[in-house]
Amino acid sequence: xxxxxxxxxxxxxxxxxxxxxxxxxxxxxxxxxxxxxxxxxxxxxxxxxxxxxxxxxxxxxxxxxxxxxxxxxxxxxxxxxxxxxxxxxxxxxxxxxxxxxxxxxxxxxxxxxxxxxxxxxxxxxxxxxxxxxxxxxxxxxxxxxxxxxxxxxxxxxxxxxxxxxxxxxxxxxxxxxxxxxxxxxxxxxxxxxxxxxxxxxxxxxxxxxxxxxxxxxxxxxxxxxxxxxxxxxxxxxxxxxxxxxxxxxxxxxxxxxx
Numbered sequence: 579x580x581x582x583x584x585x586x587x588x589x590x591x592x593x594x595x596x597x598x599x600x601x602x603x604x605x606x607x608x609x610x611x612x613x614x615x616x617x618x619x620x621x622x623x624x625x626x627x628x629x630x631x632x633x634x635x636x637x638x639x640x641x642x643x644x645x646x647x648x649x650x651x652x653x654x655x656x657x658x659x660x661x662x663x664x665x666x667x668x669x670x671x672x673x674x675x676x677x678x679x680x681x682x683x684x685x686x687x688x689x690x691x692x693x694x695x696x697x698x699x700x701x702x703x704x705x706x707x708x709x710x711x712x713x714x715x716x717x718x719x720x721x722x723x724x725x726x727x728x729x730x731x732x733x734x735x736x737x738x739x740x741x742x743x744x745x746x747x748x749x750x751x752x753x754x755x756x757x758x759x760x761x762x763x764x765x766x767x768x769x770x771x772x773x774x775x776x777x778x779x780x781x782x783x784x785x786x787x788x789x790x791x792x793x794x795x796x797x798x799x800x801x802x803x804x805x806x807x808x809x810x811x812x813x814x815x816x817x818x819x820x821x822x823x824x825x826x827x828x829x830x831x832x833x834x835x836x
Contacts, residue, residue, distance in 0.1 A: 623661045625651055627672060635715030639722055640669055669719065670733045676716035677737040680709050684744050695752045696813065700805045702748055703774045707801035710778035717778060742767065758812050766812060773808040774801065 629650050633642045644665055648655045662668040684705045691701035710717040720734065745767045752758035758766070777800070807826055810816060817825070 622651070622653065622657060626658060626661060626668065627675070630668060630672060631715035631719075633715075634672075634719050638718055640665075640672075640719055644668065666727055666729055670729075672716070672719055673734050674737050676713065676720045677741055679713060679716060680705075680720070680741050681744060683709050683712070684741065688748070695748070695755050696757050696809070699748045699752055699758070699770075700802065700809055702745055703770055703805035703808060704799070704801035706771065706774040706778045707804065721775070721779070745771065756814055759814055770808055770812070773804050777801065777804050 626647055629647055630640065630642065633646075633650075634640045644658045644662065645655050648658045662671070684702055687701040687705040687708065688698045691697040720738075746763045749758060749763040749766050749770075753760060753763065803826070810822060810826075816822075
């Protein structure tokens with residue numbers, strides 16, 4: 579189940595996709611006698627994480643070394659290892675931070691959706707797309723396919739549990755109210771996440787699929803459209819096929835929900 583949720587829809591590309599490497603820059607800091615920048619202990623750790631996330635977003639994955647981070651920040655290589663024993667340790671902390679941010683966004687989107695259980699489930703599905711838009715570096719780290727050690731893979735799966743639990747609990751709540759069909763909520767969750775996750779991957783790479791851009795130009799919220807289309811087959815009170823076709827796939831040029 580978790581493997582389905584975590585599936586990446588595009589391969590990991592070693593190196594810079596565009597043939598250039600962009601070195602992240604940090605704000606100017608005081609320099610010591612050797613010309614290196616100096617940071618307070620906590621400030622350097624935060625700066626390392628910020629730079630790593632920025633590079634991850636630029637390169638569609640964590641394609642950097644700890645030595646490169648040190649050079650980008652103008653600090654010694656040994657200073658980096660005072661905070662992170664190796665790259666896996668850094669990626670582990672970044673992954674935990676990313677899933678914490680995702681869970682917080684999921685709950686915020688649900689709260690904004692109001693009290694209806696189906697509306698909250700739809701908002702939860704759409705939150706994946708919003709997360710990819712707001713935090714493309716974290717999204718690439720958490721969900722794009724990349725070479726990883728067994729330890730790093732285990733960390734990623736462990737941190738994904740809470741985000742997955744929010745979705746499964748919401749599905750169960752809808753089932754208890756008779757709004758969603760009976761069935762294994764984990765299997766339903768694995769289906770519901772696929773379309774939003776696919777759109778999220780496009781968004782994280784800076785692309786909007788052409789058919790969405792053409793067909794739904796001016797749509798109030800493409801993320802909500804994707805979530806509603808994906809959820810409809812699981813509702814106990816589904817709209818007739820003709821109404822479904824007209825609402826979601828009308829060819830009259832009018833964007834749905836605009």
